[in-house]
Amino acid sequence: MDRDVHVPVLLDEWVDALVLDPAGCYVDATFGRGGHSRAILRRLSERGRLLALDRDPEACRVGLELAKQDARFQIRHAPFARLDAELDALGWREVSGVGFDLGVSSPQVDDAARGFSFRRPGPLDMRMDPGAGEPLTRRLRGVSERELTRIIRELGGERFAGRIARAILRAVREGRMESTADLEHVCFHAVPRAARHGAIHPATRTFQALRMWVNDELGQLRDGILAAQRRLRRPGGRLVVIAFHSGEDRLVRDLVDQAVSPCVCPPQLPMCVCGRKPSMRWVRKKPLRPSEAEVMRNPRSRSARMRVAEAVA
Ligand SMILES: C[S@@+](CC[C@H](N)C(=O)[O-])C[C@H]1O[C@@H](n2cnc3c(N)ncnc32)[C@H](O)[C@@H]1O
Known part of the structure; x- marks a missing residue:
């Protein structure tokens, strides 16, 4: 297989959950080789916009080529923990959806020089x-x-x-x-x-x-998810996350749970007095797993779990 290819995981499910408004502004926080970004662009109208981020310069090189072909798309070389700053720079106050497809891409793992894989001798680096x-x-x-x-x-x-x-x-x-x-x-x-x-x-x-x-992946994820929650359009902005690691999936679940049930009143109180109101609701709390057919086609999808939440007014 071509060394520069990444087979996107849960592609239709992810984009179905994310893109509800073809004229909306969206963020793909993890561009990779752009499989998910291209699927978003296919759903957007002429007025729709997509910003992609990736902390890997090789991914951004591919994204810049896509940006030359499609004026609705742009990419920034930035970690997604900096989502707020990137949106501020564009003047996007709120977005219709933010999607994450966490972890590393196949081209990163397959490139021995990046030092991610014990199957490929290379320098011990591992930085995205x-x-x-x-x-x-x-x-x-x-x-x-x-x-x-x-x-x-x-x-x-x-x-x-x-x-x-x-x-x-x-x-x-x-x-x-x-x-x-x-x-x-x-x-x-x-x-x-x-x-x-x-x-x-x-x-x-x-x-x-x-x-x-x-790569401080859990710290990045915490900051990225909290930033995404702050910037979602209310109501209806969508957060869609694919995780491959149980710790990441748990962190996403816990951060969304805190936004779904922010009340900190002791359970023995008859009514809420803290005044904290939910800012999100679960659309899919129970994680979606890839089908057997997808795992057969793409064994790297095996451990994927997708969760979906939506901003409320
Ligand atoms: C699984 S791949 C995404 C694949 C992509 N959805 C596709 O279809 O090609 C994950 C990508 O996210 C990037 N990434 C991981 N953590 C990141 C972070 N904190 N900030 C920005 N990009 C990150 C990686 O560099 C990698 O390119």
Whole structure:
């Protein structure tokens, strides 16, 4: 398959949930290779507008080509935590919908030089924006064993987090932690022999956790979702999120729940006295999963979960 292709996940479901007004202004917060953005543009009338964001310069390069062909579309090289500032710069006070398709794209994972995959030997980088922040090799030089254990356990759900963190930091001290192959090797040998040949490779969870840490993915998600909620048109503006990680999906659920039920009154009070009113309602609280047919066609869709919420007056 072409190295620069990303097969969009839950494409029709995502765009059906997001675009209710063909003349509206929309945001695709995670452009990638633009599969979801192009689907939005197909639904928009001449008056509709789409702003896309991506923190990856390679994604933006593709987006700039699309912008040359379609005057309704523009893209900014920015993390979605900066959504407010990007909308302010355009003079868009409110939008009809903001869509997220979280995680990394296939071209990012498939490019060995980006250092995302243990299946492709490359430098240990993992930044979605190689021009911002520090690569993983450098981050690992400044982290304690305790903190690294927490990261691998909480973000990766890895039960051997302590052993893996200890082994990683030993390799860092000994100058043996420069490439994705080094990290894969250390993870493989850090887990007990009996756990080395299970259903998933012993490095899978650690790679995911370290990628989320290097890119501050949960912090970005919190800021991005809160900004999106502030900027949705009331009533009716839509928030649609596809997550691939249970921690991300939980964070989206909790942030929307807080907007759906913001009341902080003690349950024993007969009526609300805090005065906080709901600003969102769930359209789809129970996450939608891809069909078996989609998972067969595109195995990377396997862990996707989509949630939909709407701004209320
Ligand atoms: C799963 S891909 C999106 C694929 C896209 N929907 C498509 O159809 O091609 C996720 C994209 O979001 C970008 N991304 C992830 N976190 C981001 C953030 N905090 N801010 C901006 N872009 C982000 C990644 O760089 C990647 O290109």
